[in-house]
Amino acid sequence: MANSIRQRFADATLGRLLRQGPAANDYVVAAVRTPMRDGVVLLGDHFAPVTARPRGTVLIRTPYGRGFPSSALNGRMFAARGYHVIIQSVRGTFGSGGRFEPMAQEAADGQDTVVWLREQPWFDGRLATLGASYLGWAQWTLLQDPPPELRAAVVYVGPHDFREAVFGTGAFTVGDFLGWSDMIAHQEDGGLLRRGVSGVSASRRLRPALQGVPLPDAADPVLRGRAPWYREWLSHPDGDDPWWQPYRAGEALDKVEAPVLLVGGWQDLFLDQTLQQYEALRARGVDVALTVGPWTHFQLGLQGAATVARESLAWLDQHLAEGPRARRSAVHVFRTGERRWHGLAAWPPPSDPAVFQLHGDGTLTLSATPPPAAGESPVPVAVPPGAESPAGETVSFRYDPADPTPTVGGRTLTGSMGVKDNRTVEARPDVLTFTTDPLPTAVDVIGSPALELAVAVEPAHADVFVRLCDVDQRGHSRNFADAMLRLDPGVPAGQVQRLSLRLDPCFHRLAAGHRLRLQVSGGSFPRFARNLGTPGAPADAHTFRPQEHTVHCAQSRVTLPVAATE
Secondary structure, three states, X not given: OOOOHHHHHHHHXXXXXXXXXXXXXXXXXXXXXXXXXXXXEEEEEEEEEEOOOOOOEEEEEEOOOOOOOHHHHHHHHHXXXXXEEEEEEOOOOOOOOOOOOOOOOHHHHHHHHHHHHHOOXXXXXXXXXXXXXXXXXXXXXXXXXXXXXEEEEEEEOOOOEHHHHHHOOOOOOHHHHXXXXXXXXXXXXXXXXXXXXXXXXXXXXXXXXXXXXXXXXHHHXXXXXXXXXXXXXXXXXXXXXXXXXXXXXXXXHHHOOOOEEEEEEEEOOOHHHHHHHHHHHHHOOOOEEEEEXXXXXXXXXXXXXXXXXXXXXXXXXXXXXXXXXXXXXXXXXXXXXXOEEEEEOOOOOOOEEEEEEEOOOOEEEEEOOOOOOOOOOOOOEEOOOOOOOOOOOEEEEEEOOOOOOEOXXXXXXXXXXXXOEOHHHHOOOOEEEEEOOOOOOOEEEEEOOEEEEEEEEEOOOOEEEEEEEEEOOOOOEEEEEEEEEEOOXXXXXXXXXXXXXXXXXXXXXXXXXXXXXXXXXXXXXXXXXXXXXXXXXXXXXXXXXXEEEEEEEEEEEEEEEXXXXX
């Protein structure tokens, strides 16, 4: 049955909002049932173009339901332009059989879905995968053994290593993944309105789970047994634990040969993995394109929707339908601070290092000291016992886990996210700041800034959180890169550690007259779980002890990768 006039009007309106051309054909929607090898049946929707010349099939596997917005942005939009689209609910969600085990279940189910596709009379052997976040993860698990029919993949803000996402800094990313677990636990409760109300009230509902210890026990009254994976994650902090193997799909980066479009955001929590994917595929000679906008995880689907839709459709048209070349340049990146898109041949472009020295009076000054040698290890190094401690000025602060330094913006999934004014947090006594004089000319930061930080902590259980901010003429201090590290408690308390921290990749212009500011603190809560200052695994730690941090300025410096201004 052809779509109603009302549906055609809605599709045309969405197309205009996303700056797409008019629909090429009508389409129909039908429910489909896909059997897995263990007898479980997954439910899906098939958006079938009404045309004698379909352009291939797009597979989208999601735990978030098959309704709006996915049905409109992906199903209807692509089907109206000639593509068969399958939107499938993964195991244990929205009517699909089995038990939902996030991330760990997708490899086998993705392969079984492709086996089913091969049996469909409308499937012509041209396959693409597409989707964001968890939907991107589902793609990487499939691409560990790429189907021969795969012609293209489109991955938005999708990780390939989930363990790295939750424990990569050494501290559990508690705010994001408690919030995500709570959202999954409630996403099928009632209708859209009820789910919306639940989302609005989530911050208040989660507060006891975030503030209580031990973390899994504090979450039990909130999650009520509906997200058992949360305790399991917290119970396996060791990165070498084989338990994490199903949560790692990095093998796909060595296997996929089909063209891949990667889309990320400078304030997305998976930015580092998106760029790792790009670097790995490019090094192998895979046809890979990269787009990074000024977005957080959720802004990609809002402010970034038109850009994402346009680039995705062009990628599919080129690689499935033998259409025109999709892009003028392989890399399409937005420079923050300047607020303009740039096309580049590769990421990162060439740059020169600029070194800034920390001083005890809270200043940063341009240094003539050369930066660290290329390839220098980015891991903490302790000064051997008895060796001379770094000389020069020192400055100290006290971090209290009972009153933790709060999260303000940054690459988060929940709560405060993105670029924010940091002046409130910088006024706290548990945050050190080091600031340059106004810059005489604009400075373009391209790539990952680095910080060499000489610090001693007491007790040995402590974290370091660092951030770079752009301070304008009115004093607004806006974040553009940061890093977090849980220190090795095996280093004796009070012994100086020389840390080498790599901050977030960025493409940012510090305008003339602006100042560069470095923050140093002992955490960012609730983005990262507090370091309680005492021994204990995340699943059972419960005793608080404040921590004293002493920064040795003479041995501490920031290195920016800087390009010449245009």
